[in-house]
Amino acid sequence: MNKKWAVKRMTINLASNEAKNLEKYCEQTGRPATDVIRELIRALSITKQE
Template sequence: MTKVPLTIRIEESEMKILKAFCDQTGRTQTDVLREAIRKLKIKPC
């Protein structure tokens, strides 16, 4: 699967939450965000 770069802008408070979560779980920011995206549900048309 081809990987493409993704740039997002988030609030500083959201970044603190992400960093704290990554520190607690020992996971990378990329890994955490990939999992979050995969968990998104799409409603059928």
């Protein structure tokens, strides 16, 4: 199955302790930071505005 992504490149600024936590988590889980961040964004609760 070939996924086509509509890509928007983003840059985030992290405090050094945030970056270290992300790096440690990625090392422990063997997952890339991009996947971890995507998962966190998908888990956000969004309220519909009508």
